[in-house]
Amino acid sequence: MNRDRAVTSLAALAQGTRLEAFRVLVQAGPTGLAAGDLAERLGISPPALSFHLRGLAQAGLVHARQQGRFIYYSAAYDAMQSLVDFLTENCCGGAACAPARAPARKSTSRRIV
Amino acid sequence: MNRDRAVTSLAALAQGTRLEAFRVLVQAGPTGLAAGDLAERLGISPPALSFHLRGLAQAGLVHARQQGRFIYYSAAYDAMQSLVDFLTENCCGGAACAPARAPARKSTSRRIV
DNA sequence: CAAATGATTAAATAGTTATTGAAATGTTGA
DNA sequence: TCAACATTTCAATAACTATTTAATCATTTG
Numbered sequence: 001m002n003r004d005r006a007v008t009s010l011a012a013l014a015q016g017t018r019l020e021a022f023r024v025l026v027q028a029g030p031t032g033l034a035a036g037d038l039a040e041r042l043g044i045s046p047p048a049l050s051f052h053l054r055g056l057a058q059a060g061l062v063h064a065r066q067q068g069r070f071i072y073y074s075a076a077y078d079a080m081q082s083l084v085d086f087l088t089e090n091c092c093g094g095a096a097c098a099p100a101r102a103p104a105r106k107s108t109s110r111r112i113v
Numbered sequence: 114m115n116r117d118r119a120v121t122s123l124a125a126l127a128q129g130t131r132l133e134a135f136r137v138l139v140q141a142g143p144t145g146l147a148a149g150d151l152a153e154r155l156g157i158s159p160p161a162l163s164f165h166l167r168g169l170a171q172a173g174l175v176h177a178r179q180q181g182r183f184i185y186y187s188a189a190y191d192a193m194q195s196l197v198d199f200l201t202e203n204c205c206g207g208a209a210c211a212p213a214r215a216p217a218r219k220s221t222s223r224r225i226v
Numbered sequence: 227c228a229a230a231t232g233a234t235t236a237a238a239t240a241g242t243t244a245t246t247g248a249a250a251t252g253t254t255g256a
Numbered sequence: 257t258c259a260a261c262a263t264t265t266c267a268a269t270a271a272c273t274a275t276t277t278a279a280t281c282a283t284t285t286g
Contacts, residue, residue, distance in 0.1 A: 007129050013200075014123035015244085019116060035263060048245065050264050055243095069253045069262050084197050087126075128274085148233060161275060163234050168273095182232045182283045228286085235280065242273070250265070256258085 001086040005059075009083045012059035017044060018052045025062060025075040032063075032074025114199040118172075122196045125172035130157060131165045138175060138188040145176075145187025 013019050021042055025032055033041070039049040053073055056062040060079045065072050126132050134155055138145055146154070152162040166186055169175040173192040178185050 003129065003132060007127055007132055010123050010127035010132070014120055014127040016116065016120050017244090019120055019123070036261095039263095045246075046263060047247080047265080051244075054264090066253090071263065080200065084201060087193065088197060130274090149231095152233095158276075159233060160235080160277085164274070167234090179233095179283090184233065229284105230286095231282100231284080233280105233282080236278085238276085240273100240275085242271100244271075245269085247268095248266085251263085252261105253263100254259105254261080256260100 001082045006083060006086050009059045009061060009079070012055045012061055015052070015055075017042060017048070018056055021049070021052060022056060022061060022075060025073055026077075026080075028074070030074055032065075032072040034070040034072055036070070038073060114195045119196060119199050122172045122174060122192070125168045125174055128165070128168075130155060130161070131169055134162070134165055135169060135174060135188060138186060139190075139193075141187070143187055145178075145185045147183040147185055149183070151186060 013022060021038060024038065024041060035049060035053065036046070038053075039046050042049065044052075053062065053064070057064060057073075061076050062073050063076050065074075126135060134151060137151065137154060148159065148162060148166065151166075152159050155162065157165075166175065166177070170177060170186075174189050175186050176189050178187075
């Protein structure tokens with residue numbers, strides 16, 4: 001995992017329909033779902049689903065396999081785990097993360113967010 | 114954490130400059146960095162940084178505090194952890210989920226606080 | 227108060243993304 | 257082969273995102 005791949009993966013998940021599709025596939029398990037079933041479940045048109053699945057597949061977050069006239073999509077758990085590992089690595093400069101969980105200091109400085 | 118908040122957070126991280134900014138802040142620790150220092154470090158203009166920090170702040174991934182004329186930005190570790198938890202929850206339909214839930218092979222970095 | 231500094235906001239623009247309907251591709255079974 | 261079905265690709269458009277320059281806001285200091 002590197003920055004560009006992480007951006008691609010994050011972008012793939014950073015959209016309501018795709019995040020929902022991915023989560024449905026995660027819960028569907030390794031067998032996955034046929035594209036048509038997934039489209040119906042999400043309430044979107046087949047071309048719309050195809051567009052979004054393309055993004056997820058390019059990011060490596062879902063796998064597709066053809067079975068007869070159906071194409072089954074399933075979640076790529078390992079890719080998901082790689083992304084999570086990347087996001088959480090080098091936290092706190094590699095040092096102990098304890099300081100990060102210290103309550104926000106009530107200094108004279110003004111909190112603006 | 115819900116779907117919409119997750120999408121906002123993922124979108125905030127799904128851009129090279131913002132992901133890089135966030136990672137720099139994560140490594141900078143709880144004190145964070147002044148906006149100017151961060152802009153210089155990333156090699157982008159102040160307005161560009163302001164635009165990107167706004168996205169990260171709205172997603173709750175960074176905190177800002179004013180100190181004199183400087184505004185210090187720091188990573189919100191707890192928000193990051195919430196996102197990671199959301200992404201990995203309900204994995205495999207709640208059933209046994211060895212592939213995705215196994216401890217990270219090369220590190221123990223999944224938890225960041 | 228005025229000047230200087232750090233940062234944000236505004237306006238304009240180029241580039242990217244999502245959505246829709248129509249057409250095309252590929253697979254199965256009569 | 258032909259008809260039916262599942263899915264994808266194409267083309268057009270609307271909406272959103274990122275970047276730039278100029279202007280504005282806020283804080284400190286002379």
